[in-house]
Amino acid sequence: MKREILISGSPRETRVAILEDDRLVELLVDRPNTRRMVGDIYLGTVDAVLPGIQAAFVNIGTEKSAFLQGGGEGGGGGSSGRSRRRLPNVAEELKKGQAKLVQVIKEPIGTKGPRVTAQVSLAGRFLVYMPFASRVGVSRKIENRDQRAKLREMVGKLVPKDSGGWIIRTVAEDLTEQSCKREIDHLHGLWKKIKRKSSSVRAPALLQRETSLTRGIIRDLFSDKVDSLLVDSKMLHNEIVQYLKQIDPDLIERVKLYNAEAPLFDEYDIEAEVRKLFLPRVELPTGGYLIIQPTEALTSIDVNTGRYTGKKDPESTILKTNLEAAREVARQLRLRDIGGIIVVDFIDMESRGNRDKVLQELRAHLGRDRARTKAFAVSELGLIEMTRQRVRPSLWHSMTAECPTCNGTGRVFRPEVVVRRMERSLKRAGAEHKERQLAVRLHPEVALYLVEQEPNFLRQLEQQTGLELEVRDDPMMRLDEFRMMAKPAGRDVTEQYAVA
Numbered sequence: 358m359k360r361e362i363l364i365s366g367s368p369r370e371t372r373v374a375i376l377e378d379d380r381l382v383e384l385l386v387d388r389p390n391t392r393r394m395v396g397d398i399y400l401g402t403v404d405a406v407l408p409g410i411q412a413a414f415v416n417i418g419t420e421k422s423a424f425l426q427g428g429g430e431g432g433g434g435g436s437s438g439r440s441r442r443r444l445p446n447v448a449e450e451l452k453k454g455q456a457k458l459v460q461v462i463k464e465p466i467g468t469k470g471p472r473v474t475a476q477v478s479l480a481g482r483f484l485v486y487m488p489f490a491s492r493v494g495v496s497r498k499i500e501n502r503d504q505r506a507k508l509r510e511m512v513g514k515l516v517p518k519d520s521g522g523w524i525i526r527t528v529a530e531d532l533t534e535q536s537c538k539r540e541i542d543h544l545h546g547l548w549k550k551i552k553r554k555s556s557s558v559r560a561p562a563l564l565q566r567e568t569s570l571t572r573g574i575i576r577d578l579f580s581d582k583v584d585s586l587l588v589d590s591k592m593l594h595n596e597i598v599q600y601l602k603q604i605d606p607d608l609i610e611r612v613k614l615y616n617a618e619a620p621l622f623d624e625y626d627i628e629a630e631v632r633k634l635f636l637p638r639v640e641l642p643t644g645g646y647l648i649i650q651p652t653e654a655l656t657s658i659d660v661n662t663g664r665y666t667g668k669k670d671p672e673s674t675i676l677k678t679n680l681e682a683a684r685e686v687a688r689q690l691r692l693r694d695i696g697g698i699i700v701v702d703f704i705d706m707e708s709r710g711n712r713d714k715v716l717q718e719l720r721a722h723l724g725r726d727r728a729r730t731k732a733f734a735v736s737e738l739g740l741i742e743m744t745r746q747r748v749r750p751s752l753w754h755s756m757t758a759e760c761p762t763c764n765g766t767g768r769v770f771r772p773e774v775v776v777r778r779m780e781r782s783l784k785r786a787g788a789e790h791k792e793r794q795l796a797v798r799l800h801p802e803v804a805l806y807l808v809e810q811e812p813n814f815l816r817q818l819e820q821q822t823g824l825e826l827e828v829r830d831d832p833m834m835r836l837d838e839f840r841m842m843a844k845p846a847g848r849d850v851t852e853q854y855a856v857a
Contacts, residue, residue: 490522696747787822
């Protein structure tokens with residue numbers, strides 16, 4: 358399978374696109390004002406202990422207290438290396454006002470605060486270190502038994518005695534003793550630093566911040582199984598190269614700086630895919646389609662044959678549509694980052710063998726997902742119920758807001774997202790060198806956001822694009838709409854340069 362990673366970066370936003378066989382399968386967005394929390398380690402204060410559900414609320418300095426389940430047992434990734442033991446009694450272990458070291462495993466979603474665990478883990482390139490565990494485990498994705506045994510023996514020999522638990526990651530298949538020892542020393546030293554800091558600060562306090570989105574992608578995904586990595590920011594390119602010099606110098610030749618005039622995501626037709634992410638309808642290759650509807654409790658996905666009617670055999674027509682749908686459902690879950698409970702209503706099939714084929718196709722494509730997933734057998738109602746690990750809000754939740762015009766029945770882009778869309782459109786206009794002066798019309802709320810939050814935005818964008826820009830607030834505009842007018846004629850050129 359051909360795999361590529363595209364990184365488009367600016368001071369206000371970093372977007373990462375992961376492609377498999379030239380198709381977008383994951384989109385990650387990071388902004389300074391909505392930074393990711395998963396992996397951050399805090400010294401928190403216990404706000405309340407709930408013995409009845411074996412849980413506690415811990416103040417880590419966020420708007421809402423974090424939820425700690427079962428004394429902090431379980432939670433984040435890499436559980437294959439943890440020893441199983443009886444959960445401690447929360448009422449005995451924790452007291453109100455007590456300081457507690459915890460790590461974020463799920464970001465705040467909706468009305469819920471972050472979720473944390475007391476079982477801290479530190480991820481490296483090849484290993485995950487768990488100070489409170491007690492054994493060496495190997496990623497299940499390393500299937501060769503001899504290789505698993507060899508890696509476990511090597512790591513077991515090099516780790517300090519009674520240092521805790523370690524998990525060998527998938528990318529470590531060709532790990533050398535030198536690289537292994539270097540990473541063990543780094544992670545063990547990092548834990549000592551966190552422990553020292555925890556004894557010198559007052560809770561609640563951030564002890565260790567998870568690495569940036571770009572570094573995390575390089576650490577967790579970029580390997581010899583990825584054909585290339587393109588990045589359009591010279592600063593990020595230099596950061597990536599320097600990081601790879603430390604962890605895997607052989608991969609540097611696969612990193613390329615993209616400096617063509619056309620925006621990187623335009624060149625790979627990513628923007629068109631991004632625009633579709635917020636639509637409920639997803640077309641299938643032969644004419645069928647999916648309807649994806651997020652709700653408070655779960656996400657429902659309905660499969661329809663649409664205009665595809667086949668030729669003779671209705672069962673084979675339905676099977677073909679359902680197999681296509683199974684592949685696309687797995688892709689859309691990754692692409693939209695949908696988590697929690699998902700119910701898929703495939704088209705009814707009479708043959709149990711065909712129902713099993715669809716389930717196996719879905720499970721096979723879910724196997725490519727980095728998030729933990731589980732698909733259950735077809736129910737008596739013909740539904741496939743499944744779960745997908747949720748660690749942060751979906752793109753639908755994080756990039757849209759309730760629409761004041763329709764009382765929350767629809768969604769509109771947030772002001773900062775509108776500004777980023779406008780920025781990309783203006784950069785495209787600048788790259789094509791057809792316009793010299795543009796007036797941009799915005800909803801007053803978006804214009805106010807620009808004045809208060811990004812006062813230097815226009816001046817910096819003029820320097821980057823060579824355009825003369827003017828912003829006008831227009832109360833007749835929709836909240837998530839903007840128009841670009843060529844001066845002096847006042848010609849509307851929005852559609853010509855519009856991007857997601």
